Amino acid sequence: MNKLCEFVIRYKKGVIITFLIFAVFGAFFASIVSINYNMTDYLPEKTNSTTAIKIMENEFKDEIPNAKVMITNVTIIEALKYKEKIASIDGVKSVNWIDDVIGIDTLTTTPVEFLDESILKNYYRDNNALFTITIERGKEKSTVNSIYELIGKDNAAAGNAVNTALSQKMSYSEVIKAFEILLPIILIILILYTTSYIEPLLFLISIGIAIIINMGTNVFLGEISFLTQSISPILQLAVSLDYSIFLLHSFNEYKEEFDAEEAMKLAMKKSITSIAASAATTIIGFFALMFMRFGIGKDLGLNLIKGILLSFISSVIFLPSITLTCYKLINRTRHREMIHKFKGIGKNLLKINTAVLIIAVIVSVPSYLAKSNVEFVYGNGSAAKASRTMKDAVHIEKIFGKENILVLLVPRGHTDRELKLCYKLSDIPHIDSVISYVTAVGAQIPAEYLPKELVENFYSNNYARIFLYTDLPEEGIETFKTVQTVLNTAAEYYNTYYLAGESASLYDIKNVVSKDTKLVNLIAVIGILIVLLLTFKSIVSPLLLLFTIESAIWINLSFAYFYGKTFNFIGYLVISTVQLGATVDYAILMTERYLTCRKELESKYAMEKTIDDNLIAILVSGAILSTAGFILALTSSNPIVSELGNLLGRGTLLSFIMVACVLPALLIHFDTAIQRTTLYRIFNVYYRKK
Incomplete structure (x- = not known):
């Protein structure tokens, strides 16, 4: 401990410069850290829904749709043109509409009133077309902005990807806004508590540098969750600010009898034990999060543990150095105890x-x-109530009703069994329609006689894909009960089955x-x-x-x-x-x-x-x-x-x-x-x- 005290005091300017250099690098690396807004990515790899998503990515050209776009007052032909334009937008991986289910020839040659109503109602109602879209992860913000430019204000876009785009747009600015409000309030509290106008600034600089360095070290993790980005800096500041207060409080007591350097040595020796104990209890609380199987716990826990350790190091090394360097300024800005x-x-x-x-x-x-x-x-939370995202979601639901899609994957090659399963699934409450190859095309028609694009929507080399359209919210008692019922029903016909969709993922969570x-x-x-x-x-x-x-x-x-x-x-x-x-x-x-x-x-x-x-x-x-x-x-x-x-x-x-x-x-x-x-x-x- 004596060696640490002597090192900090002797090389205080070098310590300050070193920390500032690390802070500059930290700020740069923090700006390039990838942010993950998808909670389902943190599920254990072997959960049913996670396996389903991987199979979809590897064996089907289309993933599970994560957005919906509704175009109002259009004909079938006009809707198909919109589909082409949406598909051409960078970041849009796929656009699904009724032509992918019944084939474009059937759609363009058959009058609307003769199309299967049970299928049509999910895609086209009262001259309104509803497209389901898959937007590439990481490109939600730019892709949704391009979609808005294409469809204008009279049409609507909603879904998880649209919510994510809104979060991406607002998360960074909201963190900055929180600090803009929080820092002045903390300064006022600290000025009232301390006897110098400069000491509170030193507290905040000390912890601020630790926060910047901590956020920069996330570059070695590859990415962090949006939750970690949103709350970690503020929690680190609020929880570890005490460390700086403990140290300078002891310093102020000793400097009444000793010179500044000796007083700092004594203060460091006295306070480091209590600071370490305080940091230890906080770290243990965060360390418990690391034992979660759900990965968000490890992500947040690791970030906060790093943050507390860096705040501790900054408080016992950087803060003494900058305090001694600014000692004369501190004395000149003394005020009475408030x-x-x-x-x-x-x-x-x-x-x-x-x-x-x-x-x-x-x-x-x-x-x-x-x-x-x-x-x-x-x-993951819904969009802000006053946003266009929420208004569009309400507009779509008003016309097409509440729609929540589940995708069931079963082994391919058993059309009779697949047909029986589909009939059984259609009897489950809250499932409005079941769309698969055997229900949309027919179990008797060989796949070789149909367009490849149509077949690929339902079959891969190994799996058959069954779309379940439900009127359920994304989660809740009834939703989770339905998910379990679907899984139980699939188990009656197949030994291997996987269920994908937002509700399936939330059920696993x-x-x-x-x-x-x-x-x-x-x-x-x-x-x-x-x-x-x-x-x-x-x-x-x-x-x-x-x-x-x-x-x-x-x-x-x-x-x-x-x-x-x-x-x-x-x-x-x-x-x-x-x-x-x-x-x-x-x-x-x-x-x-x-x-x-x-x-x-x-x-x-x-x-x-x-x-x-x-x-x-x-x-x-x-x-x-x-x-x-x-x-x-x-x-x-x-x-x-x-x-x-x-x-x-x-x-x-x-x-x-x-x-x-x-x-x-x-x-x-x-x-x-x-x-x-x-x-x-x-x-x-x-x-x-x-």
Whole structure:
């Protein structure tokens, strides 16, 4: 540690230059990192829907459509011309319409009223043509813009690819917007808390450089998810800003007796342990995400772990260097202390501690039960309500109804069995029509006598493709029940079968993450419990701390149940780990200071002093993290990110309340048990008896 301190102080200018160089490279590499907006890409490779998608990509010329375009007031011939123009747009891999089902000759020579109504209604109604389109991944934004230019404002485009294009357009700008709002608020909070106008800027520069470097290192991962891009920088800032505050707080205490360099050495030695412990609890919470089978957990968890480690390194190496370099400027910009310690608040809080503790215990039980019964959603989130995307989706649904396509793949070569399966599938509720070779062309007509393009729409060398048109939403109880029914029906006729489509993928996500949820929470709790046991060398106090934060999490998550709302499973997983890992630091700080004071004072007076001296520090940290959450919710148009922001903001406030009001009561009421179960006390009693 001494060598690190001496190195930082001796080579402070070199350290600053090195970090700045890394930041420049980080900013460049961050700009070229690919962003993945498709949640289904993070499913395990061997899930049914993932296998179906791979088969479609390898054996069929057309993949599953991910967009719809509706052209109004057109004839069949005009619609075919539009199809050609859409197909020619860069990024459009395929365009499917009724001519791909019944053949273009039949379509152009047969009057509309004589066409099969069960097939026609999915493609052409009241002079409105509906095309299903496959847009190449990664090109959604440019391709959708070109489609808009072609179809104009009177026609409509909707679907996952269109939603993705909107997200691509808004995600980067929304992150910038969030920082534009968040940074001034954090600066104001820090200026009120510190005694210099420059110190808050140094805090933000230190963590800001760590964020830039972290985002740049993602270039080695190849790509990151849109969720990681949206929330990781803000979470890293809000969670790790405390590290800088801890260091400079110690520095300001020592510089009253020592010169600047000696004061920094002492501050680094004193604070690095507490900073490391704080970082460790946060990292464990994020590390739990790495155990998810659903890849989004690894993507987000790894990014946040890197971010916390880089923030830690920046706080103990870069921040001391730039602080000493700017020391004279810091002194010239001193101001009086604007927020004083809350003298007397400890005595007032302890007057109500027993009542608050009873209320907390009573509320925690139904909250735990409620959060366990919240319904999740598993999709990527819909488009912003005020956007053209949402309006177009409503327009299409108004004319063609709700349409959700599933694609069933079964082995080729059994036309009789395929026909029986199609008849059985058509009897399933919510399936409007079943389109396959045997239903659209006929089981008796050999494929050799038909155009190759028509046959390839239904058959590959190994598989037959059956399209199921449903009136179901993308997800929900009824949707998942139907998906399971389709799979069960296919199992009656074939040993091998695969189901693709947005609902099929979401069904697999649901099954995967239902197990991930329990595992992630268990690992996070056990990991942090171990850290607490090592920190306090006590059996009782870690359990009290965990109850304090976990009950705040239960109450936070129970809001959705009591308000009759659902929330995205990602919000549940992330907040369960982030709120635990980030806000348990408040409980650790409160408990450590209490145990220190307890050596000299009775429990009641020790707690009064602890609250008076430390509540303001916890309040500042909580205010920053909570503000970050609410601003994330305010600035994001993506429902997943917005929902997560609300959970983070509300959860931090609840954790602060529990630490300020409930934890003191627990520590006082269990004071005797804590003293008796502390490791050194147990050893002393044991050897005394011997």
